[in-house]
Amino acid sequence: MPSRQFPIRSGFGATTTAVEALAGRDLSGLTAIVTGGYSxxxxxxxxxxxxxxxxxxxxxxxxxxxxxxxxxMKRVELETLDLADPASIDAFAGRFLASGRKLPILVNSAGVMAAPLTRDARGHELQFATNHLGHFRLAARLWPALRAAGGARVISVSSAGHRFAPIDFDDPNFERRDYDKWQAYGQSKTANALFALELDRRGESAGVRAFSVHPGGILTDLVRHLDIEDFRRFGLVDEATGEVRLERRQGFKTVEQGAATQIWCATSPQLDGLGGVYCEDCDVAEPVRGAGEERHGVVPWAMDPEAAARLWPLSERLADIRFDAA
Incomplete structure (x- = not known):
């Protein structure tokens, strides 16, 4: 099958806000789950x-x-979930399934970035465990509600950081190689994109489509693990004083703009019949040849169907769950 990874010229762009991307659609009667939906x-x-x-x-x-x-906020229900804890994921999903509700929208937005080496209770590296494996298990447990929706979308929030690293299939948990927080983050964001690609392939016949998203550069709570050199890398250090100057955020989006692409992917009829694509700026992103200095587009290793297919059984093994998405 030819790749669908090319822009559709949606008419939106980098400055589009989430409200603008929604375009006035009425979502009454629908249920959504948004991980990380409080930050x-x-x-x-x-x-x-x-x-x-x-x-x-x-x-x-x-x-x-x-x-x-x-x-x-109206129509918001708070629940308990720790994506690094399989028992917590299972308990949350069990409660949701017991409610009998269908799930037309699942937004996997929670994550950690550039954290120091930390391992969960199973020994998995925390960024891979939280950003990918936790969401993999969550989608598997919620699959009956997604399938019952008769047309659902799963949004996997990736990042331009996917260009930092492909999946290291031989050592995803940094057990034999030196730990690098940006390599680990990049691997987890590549996993987010590949998960959407393979989930869409497996779920299309059940009416479940999946998309991965780069929100754009936004300064949120994700920066809590960054040090002065990281801020310098993003041009946010006043070299005369050595101070971090967050007002120097040229090229960064507002939160309203950053949330636009995931809202667009979750709700827009422009994407009807599509899936498995990496999106940015409220459009399907351009494929790029490699991880250069530019921050747009998706690199080959994050849209490789063979890598996506290979990641699925690895994720089942590491998450200790069978995910029959069909």
Whole structure:
């Protein structure tokens, strides 16, 4: 099958906001789950979906923080979930399935970035475990509700950081190679893109389509692990004083703009009949040849169907779950 990875000229762009990307659609009666829906881009995604009429379930590891961030929002339900804990994922999914609701929208937005080497209880490197394996297990457990929707979309929030690294299939958990926080982050974001590609292939016959998303450069809580050299890399250091100057955010998006592409992918009829593609700036992204200095487009290793197919059984083994998406 020829690649669908080419722009469709949606008419939107880098400055489009989430509200603009929604384009006035009425989501009344629909249910969405937004992981990380109480922080950064997730909060804006929750707000826009709920204000359009959807009931939004926001699973949170920090209930107090989630409650404060989402206070006053209508049709928002707070739940408990730790993506690094399989038992927590299973319990959350079990409660949702017991409610009997269908799930037309699943936005996998939660994540960690450039964290120091940390391992979960199973020994998996935390960025890969949280950003990919946790969402893989969550989608597997929620599969009956996704399939029952008769037309569902799964949004896998990736990043331009996917260009930092492909999947190291021989050592995904940095057990034999030296740990590099950006390599680990890049691997997890590549995994997000490949997961959407393979999930879409497997789920299309069941009416479940999947998309991966680069939100754009946004300064959110994800930067909490960055050091001065990381900020320098992004041009946010005043070299005269050595201070981090977050107001120097040329080229960065607002949160409203950053949430636009995942809202577009979750709701836009422009994507009907499509799936498995990596999107940015409210359009399907351009394929690029390699990980150069430019920050746009998707590199070959993040849209490789053979790598996507290979990642699936690895993810089943590491997450200790069988995911028959069909």
């Amino acid at each position: 950064g881009l997730g909060t804006e995604t929750t707000r826009v979906l709920s204000e359009a009429g959807a009931t939004v379930v926001v699973p949170a590891r920090d209930a107090a923080k989630a409650g404060a961030a989402l206070a006053g």
